[in-house]
Each structure stands twice: as structure tokens, then as C-alpha cells.
Amino acid sequence: MKPSHPDLEVVSVFNAATAQVDGQTVLLMRVAERPRTDIDPPDNAQTLDLDGPHPVLRPLPRGYSKHDVIGMCYLDTERDPARVVVAYIPKNLPGLDLRDPRSIRYRNSTGVLRMINDGYTDYLAQISHLRVARSDDGIAFKVDDMPALSPQVDMEEYGVEDPRATFVDGRWHITYVSVSRWGITTSLATTKDFRSFERRGILFLPDHKDVVIFPEKVAGRYVALTRPMPQSFARIFGIWIAFSDDLVTWGGHETVCLPRWERWDELRTGASAVPFRTKQGWLELYHGVNRHHRYAMGAVLLDGTDPRKVLARSPEPILAPGTAYERLGLFNDTIFSCGVVPLDRERIRMYYGAADSVVAAADFSVNEILGSLEEYRHA
Numbered sequence: 001m002k003p004s005h006p007d008l009e010v011v012s013v014f015n016a017a018t019a020q021v022d023g024q025t026v027l028l029m030r031v032a033e034r035p036r037t038d039i040d041p042p043d044n045a046q047t048l049d050l051d052g053p054h055p056v057l058r059p060l061p062r063g064y065s066k067h068d069v070i071g072m073c074y075l076d077t078e079r080d081p082a083r084v085v086v087a088y089i090p091k092n093l094p095g096l097d098l099r100d101p102r103s104i105r106y107r108n109s110t111g112v113l114r115m116i117n118d119g120y121t122d123y124l125a126q127i128s129h130l131r132v133a134r135s136d137d138g139i140a141f142k143v144d145d146m147p148a149l150s151p152q153v154d155m156e157e158y159g160v161e162d163p164r165a166t167f168v169d170g171r172w173h174i175t176y177v178s179v180s181r182w183g184i185t186t187s188l189a190t191t192k193d194f195r196s197f198e199r200r201g202i203l204f205l206p207d208h209k210d211v212v213i214f215p216e217k218v219a220g221r222y223v224a225l226t227r228p229m230p231q232s233f234a235r236i237f238g239i240w241i242a243f244s245d246d247l248v249t250w251g252g253h254e255t256v257c258l259p260r261w262e263r264w265d266e267l268r269t270g271a272s273a274v275p276f277r278t279k280q281g282w283l284e285l286y287h288g289v290n291r292h293h294r295y296a297m298g299a300v301l302l303d304g305t306d307p308r309k310v311l312a313r314s315p316e317p318i319l320a321p322g323t324a325y326e327r328l329g330l331f332n333d334t335i336f337s338c339g340v341v342p343l344d345r346e347r348i349r350m351y352y353g354a355a356d357s358v359v360a361a362a363d364f365s366v367n368e369i370l371g372s373l374e375e376y377r378h379a
Contacts, residue, residue, distance in 0.1 A: 001031065002145050004129060007086045008033040008073070011126050012330050014353030016133075017163035018273075018339030019172055019194065025138040025341055026194050027351060028148060028163045028174065029359060032330075034126040035071025035086045040064075048074060048087045050106045050121070060088050068092075072104055073127035075157040082152050084127060101125060102330075121181065127151065128159035130176060132194050138341065138349060138361070149189060149197055155180045160187070164338050166213040166274050168222070173247065175211040175224075178202065184229065186211040188247070203250065207231070210239070210270035213247070214282070214307070222247050223307055225256065225271035225284065237268040239286060239300075241308055254308055257286060257300045264317050265298060266290055272297065272337040273350065275307075280370055282307050285350060287336050288317070295334040296320040297352065299369050301376075312373035319350070319362055329355025 001010045011034050016027040045060040047069075055074065069088040076085050089096065089104065097105035108119040129147040151159055158179035166173045174189045174197070183206025191197045204211060207229035214223040222244040229237055238258035242250040259266050265288025273285040282302040289295055298314030321333045337352035346366055354360045 001131075001143060003033055004031075004147050004150070005033075005084065007036060007039075007071075008084075009036050012357040014356055014359055015162045015336055015338050016351050016353070016359055017165040017174060017176075018341050018351050019165045019167070020341055021172075021194060023136070025135045025141075027133045027135075027141065027359065028130050028165060028194065029133060029143075030128050030161050030163070030353070031131045031147070032126045032128045032159075032356075033073070035073060035088075037066060037071065040066045041069060041088045045088050046085065047089060048072065050089075050093075051108055055087075057085070057087065064088065064090065070096075070098060070104060070125075072123060072125070073159075075127075075151050075154075077154055077157070084151065095119075123181075124158045124179070126159075128161045128179075130160055130163055134194075138343075148194065149174075149176065149199075152199070153178075155182060155185055155202060156187075157181065162209065162336075162338055164212045164271075164274055166215050168213065168215055169247075173213055175203065175213060177209045183207045184209050186226075200248070203248070204228075210272070212271040212274055212284075214275055216277075218307055219305065221245060224250065225275070226250075226253070227270045228253075237270070239269050239271050239284075256302070256308060256310060257284075257313070259288070260313075263315075264288055264290055264296055264320070267293070273340045275302070276340075276342075276348075277304065278366060278370060280304075281311055283366065283369065285318070285337060285340060285369075293333065294321060295336050297335055297337055297350070299373060301370070301373055310376045310378075312370075312375050314372060315374040316372075318364065318369055318372065319352070321355070323354070325358055325360065326354040329357030331356035 011032045016029040019026040047060040049056040074087045095107040104123040130149040133141040133143040135141040156178045161177040163176040178185045178187045186204040188200040210227035212225045241256045243252040244250045268289040275282045275284040281304040296317035297319040301312040303309035340348045340350045
């Protein structure tokens with residue numbers, strides 16, 4: 001996988017939306033990159049002034065080597081078009097916390113920001129874009145050299161992540177996660193061929209992710225599964241449902257598939273693949289997280305005419321981390337899918353991110369999944 005810029009290196013490729021276009025299987029993959037650590041800052045290197053309400057690019061004083069700095073991807077929206085630049089932060093900067101390899105934490109002890117979260121601001125150590133891969137057989141893929149969707153606006157300054165693709169109304173509707181200091185939002189893009197894309201902007205405000213649109217209207221309305229991320233009270237992260245007349249404005253929000261205590265999905269649940277119809281109802285393959293932060297995949301069956309009603313759920317995961325590449329990686333013990341494709345009338349192939357590092361695939365019998373479900377008993 002080629003990096004999008006010579007100053008970056010690819011960290012992982014995972015969590016791909018799926019589609020079948022012109023006889024090919026298409027993956028829209030999340031590609032995570034970070035600044036290279038094997039090169040010294042160039043003569044014209046820049047750093048970031050982190051003490052104001054927003055980071056500001058400044059020239060990096062001379063004399064710093066690769067051992068003295070931590071590289072950080074910064075989306076420079078002052079330029080048109082916006083572009084990602086590498087800023088080099090001195091490791092001895094007072095207030096800098098590099099203990100978590102996934103983030104760069106800075107504590108601002110001056111100005112108004114010192115009164116927000118004790119002055120702490122978290123920046124990601126990597127940045128993600130979305131890139132297309134195509135295959136004639138669903139196994140061997142040819143990957144585009146350049147990104148399909150890259151960060152462009154302030155609400156995407158930390159990257160764009162975890163797409164899902166639904167074919168409805170004659171085009172593919174792609175929901176994806178936009179990440180920034182303002183929080184986690186869900187945005188929409190559309191395409192007919194996965195070669196050119198039209199960005200439609202933000203659908204749901206922070207913090208909100210795992211938005212998956214149904215492939216057809218139900219009772220005259222568009223339907224989506226969502227996952228709001230409340231920061232108050234019990235902070236229950238689970239699957240909700242919402243409805244729309246135009247695929248832009250959403251309402252009628254209700255809970256559908258919440259975490260279940262002492263089950264495999266007791267900590268969090270989130271929609272993964274695009275739901276598809278079966279004779280019994282809508283089948284949604286979703287991810288669940290247990291108390292040990294293991295991400296696994298299961299299924300929920302929703303009523304075919306009223307998808308607010310849950311008919312059955314997986315008592316155990318249909319796929320849990322077991323192989324080395326699923327258990328060890330950027331984020332251990334993780335199986336996270338963003339899409340499936342049909343193989344025939346009865347079998348499907350699920351593509352999934354393994355340990356937030358690679359893309360893998362697993363084939364399933366739909367009938368076996370349905371047969372494994374446990375009838376849902378409403379309280």
C-alpha cells in the first residue's frame with residue numbers, strides 16, 4: 001500500500017465498505033498513516049503552536065533531529081484545497097504526553113483552554129483517508145494509488161474513517177466518520193462508480209458514528225441504524241434507529257439493540273454491515289464489545305415491516321478474534337466489519353478489519369446465522 005505522501009508511512013488498512021460494481025467487488029478501505037520516524041525534519045520543517053484556541057503552524061527552529069521530535073499530521077485548511085502537512089513537535093515541550101502511542105496529548109496551562117478538561121487536548125498520532133480497491137474474484141485486489149476521500153474541512157482534521165456503502169435511489173450512499181477536536185461526526189458522500197464522489201456534508205452531530213443506511217425504504221421512509229455516544233449519566237453506547245424523508249434530515253430516533261450485561265456485547269454495540277432482507281426479516285451483522293474490550297461480530301434480526309422491533313439476537317458471536325492477525329495489531333482482539341457482499345442466494349462474504357491493522361474476509365451461510373439466533377424477549 002503506497003502512502004499518500006512521501007513524508008508519511010501506512011500504519012494499517014482496515015474497516016472497508018463493500019460494494020459490487022460492474023461485476024467487480026469494490027472495497028472502500030480506511031487507510032491510517034503517520035509521519036515517518038526514520039527521517040530528520042527537513043530544513044523548512046514546521047511545528048505547531050498549541051497554546052491558542054486552535055493550533056497554528058510555525059517554523060521549527062533548526063537543530064532538531066528525528067530523535068528529538070514527534071511528527072503529527074495537521075490539516076491545513078487555510079489553503080485551498082486543504083492539505084495534510086507534517087508538523088514536528090519537540091518531545092521536550094512542557095505539557096506533552098506521549099504515553100499512549102495512538103495519541104499526542106498536550107496540556108495547555110495558559111489562557112481559557114486551561115479551564116476545559118484541565119487543559120488537556122488530544123490529537124491523533126495518525127490520520128486516516130479512504131481508498132478504493134477492486135477485485136474480479138473478491139480475493140485478489142488492485143488498490144488505487146491515491147485516496148478516494150481525504151480530509152478536507154475542519155470537522156475532518158483528524159481524518160475520515162469507517163465507511164459503509166448502501167445502494168439506494170440509483171447511486172451508492174457512503175456514510176463515514178469525520179473526526180476532529182470538535183468530536184466524532186457522521187458525513188455522507190455519494191458515487192455511481194467509486195471513481196468520482198460528491199460530498200454531501202455532515203448528517204449527525206458529535207458524538208455519533210456507526211451510521212448504516214438500509215438499501216430500500218420501509219413504509220415509505222428511509223431508515224438508518226445509528227450510534228449516538230452520550231457523555232452524560234451512564235454513557236450507554238448502543239444501536240439506535242432513525243428515519244428520513246430525504247436521506248439528509250433524520251428523526252424518529254429510538255433505541256433498538258443495546259448492550260446486554262454479562263453477554264459478549266455487554267459494553268458497546270454498533271451497526272456494522274448494511275442490513276439485508278431475509279424471509280424472516282432484516283438481518284444486521286453488528287459488532288459488540290465485552291468488558292475485556294474484545295470486539296466481535298454477531299447478528300440481530302429486525303422485523304421486515306417495522307425494523308424498530310427486534311425479533312432475535314446472537315447469544316454468542318458469529319465471529320470472534322482467534323487468529324494471530326485478529327488478536328495482535330494496532331488494537332488487539334478486534335474484529336470490526338463495515339460490509340458484506342452476496343456470494344450466491346444463501347452465502348455471504350464479510351470483509352472485516354482485524355486488530356485495526358489488516359483487512360480479512362470470512363464466508364457465512366445466512367441460514368446458519370439465522371438458525372443460531374436466540375428469540376428476543378422484550379422486557
